[in-house]
Amino acid sequence: MTDDRPRAEKNRADTDRRIRAVARTLLVEQGAQGLTLRAIARQIGITAPALYRYYASLSDLVQHVCGDICADLADDLGTVLAHLPADDTASRVFAACRGFRTWAIAHPREFGLVFATPATPGAADGNGNDPFGQIFLTFTGRILAGAPGQERSDPDVPARLRADIERFRDTLVDALRDGDQPEPVVGLGTAYTVLRFWVRLYGQVALEVFDRFPFPVTDATPLFESMLAEQAAEVGLG
Amino acid sequence: MTDDRPRAEKNRADTDRRIRAVARTLLVEQGAQGLTLRAIARQIGITAPALYRYYASLSDLVQHVCGDICADLADDLGTVLAHLPADDTASRVFAACRGFRTWAIAHPREFGLVFATPATPGAADGNGNDPFGQIFLTFTGRILAGAPGQERSDPDVPARLRADIERFRDTLVDALRDGDQPEPVVGLGTAYTVLRFWVRLYGQVALEVFDRFPFPVTDATPLFESMLAEQAAEVGLG
DNA sequence: GTACTTGAGTGAACACTGTTTACCAAGGGT
């Protein structure tokens, strides 16, 4: 399996990887404000304008870095879930939520960049390439794939929400499509539950990572665990 | 009630107000990236270095602007609550939550600046001057002050959280102290409930304002209302 | 009234930033 692409192409892909890697470490070590074109160029021994051969602008580069970050997080959650039986939905949900929190705490700068930046108005094309939503869909998809048909009764979702929850359900099964599997079915009640789960998980983790709880927390883990347990109990897991 | 302070002092306070006001409109009209020292100076007919007579740095200025923003939001919620009977806790809670969301939607840039910026490591001195926590404490304080003694049984809060929830309760009664009122009492269960309420409210509003729901939402209001109703029911309001 | 001190504001400078432009040199295709 030798790499017989023309050397030129390989070099290009290589420096592209180096650019993103350096950008990443710069973000981690100095925060978003240290993520500058000239610093990146300096570190890989190149001049700043050369970067415009790879990205149209700084914000374009940053957007791609966000994509990388989300991919990493998705991978992380993927390996976490891979070690768990596919039909033990409860422990898979717990593991995914804990994994998300753990990753966020270990990578606060990355989390801040992708999770607390207002969506760029241009990138909100339906949904699609928004990396933020993508990672969420990925990991709930991985869980749902192993737990088909766990339906709550559909009337559970209030009437005024039906339209949007249906849209979300569609997005979800779309993300679930994988290979030649049969079309997965996801109930409206499930979709609604998943959405609520996400809202609360996000709130909890964001407040913790940004250190924005309204009082000086000494140990956030029990706080997180209790919220998790409560919510799991609420939907009948555990 | 004439203002007989020396004119010099008055002028200083005046241009200080102008600085903050211009900063504010700049933030609203151009986003955080348009909030620059030189732009502010230009707009009030002054040179940039002069601003250093008022603030130690740009980030110092920004921090004070955050304070102003939070004060405005607190005022907003204050007037909303003022029109409601002090003993109708349910409608006061609903009004405060709706008011918070409405304000956030009407002021997305301000919301983004103060609610989605990682806490400055220096400013996290215990709690105190962190404007973020302050506003929250203010408005839950205003509600709790009218509904004393609504205790859930204290054992409701899991054992491992007691220490932190007690700390939160203390912060809360501290913020409630007002004039010569008798020392207010807040149960642990109440504090815990309030905290959970905040986590979910924050998650919901942040996701909506940043347009980061994992699917294209067409009407976020029912989504918000259903989360609000659900949570209110859960704690026995309504 | 005359010195002295204070303090807001200025102008020039420094070290940065993103971005554009013109240019260059090496490689591959025909």
Place this chain on the structure above:
DNA sequence: ACCCTTGGTAAACAGTGTTCACTCAAGTAC
């Protein structure tokens, strides 16, 4: 041999935060 794409450079432009030396007016002390 020719051309032409491609990755890179140097120089420049406009803008940024920040510092320093300097004014110049107002207030205070004698």
